[in-house]
Amino acid sequence: MMSEATVPMTPLWRDYLELTKPRVVALMIVTALIGMCMAVPGWVPWQPLVLGNLGIALCAGAAAAINHIVDERIDLQMARTQTRPVATGRISQRDAILFATALALLGVWILVMWVNVLTAVLTVASLIGYAFIYTMFLKRATPQNIVIGGLAGAAPPLLGWTAVTGEVHGHALLLVLIIFAWTPPHFWALAIHRREEYATVGIPMLPVTHGVRFTALHILLYTIIMFLITLMPFATHMSGIIYLVGAVVLGVIFLYWSVEIMRGRNEHAPMKTFKYSITYLLVLFIVMLVDHWVLGLMI
Template sequence: MTAQTPSLSTAGWRDYYELTKPRVVMLMILTSVIGMLLAVPGMVPLDVLLLGNLGIALCAGSAAAVNHLVDRHIDLKMARTHNRPIARGRVEPHKALLFALLLGCAGMTILITFINPLTAWLTLASLLGYAVVYTMFLKRATPQNIVIGGIAGAAPPLLGWVAVTGDWHGHGLLLVLIIFAWTPPHFWALAVHRRDDYANADIPMLPVTHGVAYTKLHILLYTFVLFAVTLLPFATGMLGWLYLLGAVVLGIGFIYWAIEMLRDKNPDAGMETFRYSIIYLMALFCIMLLDHYLIAV
């Protein structure tokens, strides 16, 4: 696909809403909410639940808007992203930057004022990790971009945990580790499907630099790593048998799709694996919550 000339038009609220990557933010907030609920034996105070996740969501939306802004030129070269608001000229860059700053400042103000400073600074570190370190540097510098940069996207359950407790805990870090291990097979499955897009945009994703077969093998290897990591909440006594059963069943499903990609018999295996990975993460965290309230407590 060749780059297209942006078509200027008036921005609507839907364009600004799209800048925040709402579906990605919703998945992040799901893990943040569950991180909050897992941090305490009972119910999280309503003000912390609402304001904490609002602050985290606003900061995540700010980082997403910066991603749209920085990637506007390469977005035009990719079928998946060529119609994004800044790339197509519906939102001017300076307005997008102002929008991102307003979201980020609002989110930080809420977290510092109503939650606690540690949550605010960890959220800021996550925002900068995604918007600056990953988007501006790692994405264009190394095929390990999604592995190294994945730590920023893995932070929400820890942010939720700290919002409730005001402190670190090893169990909260385990939740981060799960998402950190999940990110490479999740994103590389999409990257295999969109390899030509990334090659056209000159982005060194693993399928572009090392080939599709190499990437599929590493998807399988990381899926095994993920399977092992998801057993840790049971092994450490954080969660019980219900979680263990769910983690094993869901993990076997992920391994099945990774093998299906490696077998190279199904041309849609990449997107099907990518879709399953999203369902996998949502289901895994929901099972954590069920175990926490029905079994572990």
């Protein structure tokens, strides 16, 4: 652990904000918001829009804080995580646990009181899946950790949908399926770039256990699967031609980067793929939403 003299003097509120992984939570809330908007033909009612997203965000932040707590030892040994608040001691394990508990309880209370019980139950299930089943067990147990554990991270569109409608719908599950298929190529690209660090801390990521070439092949295969799944909203009449064009263009670019990783001639391809994958998901869902509203105006 860093000595007191080397611990960065960061304002405390920023340390607690960092515990919640705000960038990750922001992407999750965007996908939850898309789920809400896709669930209704017009504007989303203010209560699920504001309080639903707040409750989901608080629970997601709690899950992220638990990840910091559980991965303290690992974080200290990895370059991209060694300055995290719990790892450096800026926030103690006890305080981080209290913070995560408070966020989770407040988030669930908001969802139960002002949204609906179904959304609260599914949000808690997602929190348990990511913070405990994935972080505490799967992450250290199998190179398929990202594939199995990805379901928890894919839940936000479903949570957004149920927050508005109070029911699980096939179209909401299709949104979950898109993120579920997107997760392995997204994260394995980063894992290739960080494979030496994962090996050092004993995390059995696919590039560590099976090598870069094997992982690159799986990134390409999962990208193809993801590309085909992203065509399903058009095939099921959930979305129209605007979405189809956007999904094809974005998907072809993703396939290009997957092939670049497979070729192995560009050492920067894994990180470029990882960064593009974040843009890809965000833009894909925005295009889906634009298409939804355009179709709504035409009907």
